[in-house]
Amino acid sequence: MKTLQAGDKAPEFSLLNQDGESVSLxxxxxxxxxxxxxxxKAMTPGCTVQAQNLRDHKAALAAKNTVSxxxxxxxxxxxxxxxxxxELNFTLLSDEDHQVAEAFGVWGLKKFMGRxxxxxxxxxxxxxxxxxxxxxxxKFKTKDHHEVVLAAL
Numbered sequence: 160m161k162t163l164q165a166g167d168k169a170p171e172f173s174l175l176n177q178d179g180e181s182v183s184l185x186x187x188x189x190x191x192x193x194x195x196x197x198x199x200k201a202m203t204p205g206c207t208v209q210a211q212n213l214r215d216h217k218a219a220l221a222a223k224n225t226v227s228x229x230x231x232x233x234x235x236x237x238x239x240x241x242x243x244x245x246e247l248n249f250t251l252l253s254d255e256d257h258q259v260a261e262a263f264g265v266w267g268l269k270k271f272m273g274r275x276x277x278x279x280x281x282x283x284x285x286x287x288x289x290x291x292x293x294x295x296x297x298k299f300k301t302k303d304h305h306e307v308v309l310a311a312l
Contacts, residue, residue: 160267162282165294169195169286170262174230174252177238182228182250188288191226194308196283196296197265201233201241201251205281205301212305214247223312225285230254232279283308 163169173183187193196213198206213220213227220227227249231238238251252259260266260279269278283296283304299307 162264165292167292169292172259175235177242177251179235191224193286194227197279198231199279201237209301209304216305217248
């Protein structure tokens with residue numbers, strides 16, 4: 160797994176959101192910097208805490224000209240349930256075939272409870288409006304993710 164680094168060009172992507180609509184990175188970058196955060200699975204405890212904190216701090220991110228976009232291998236239908244259940248106020252994108260996760264270098268071997276499997280590593284990328292990666296966030300706890308990002312902004 161070779162994760163993209165600050166200064167790298169972010170791979171262009173277009174994925175379906177929680178409403179089944181196509182969303183592209185190019186369109187998002189026309190108005191804001193984008194915090195692309197990869198998470199393993201919707202509606203799990205850690206992913207829920209991370210999403211709720213981004214929801215609750217959306218205004219603080221917006222004040223820094225930044226929007227959040229969550230990407231997971233979940234289907235749009237599951238993302239819709241997650242967004243509704245937790246009243247999420249930002250875009251969730253479905254990367255079911257994990258092609259975008261692979262392009263960013265966040266898909267790879269994981270270990271959990273003595274088991275090994277391939278999955279998404281919880282890493283976030285701040286993408287500047289010119290399409291380059293401004294910062295990579297890979298050392299944080301789910302409950303502190305928003306604080307680490309805001310401190311960097």
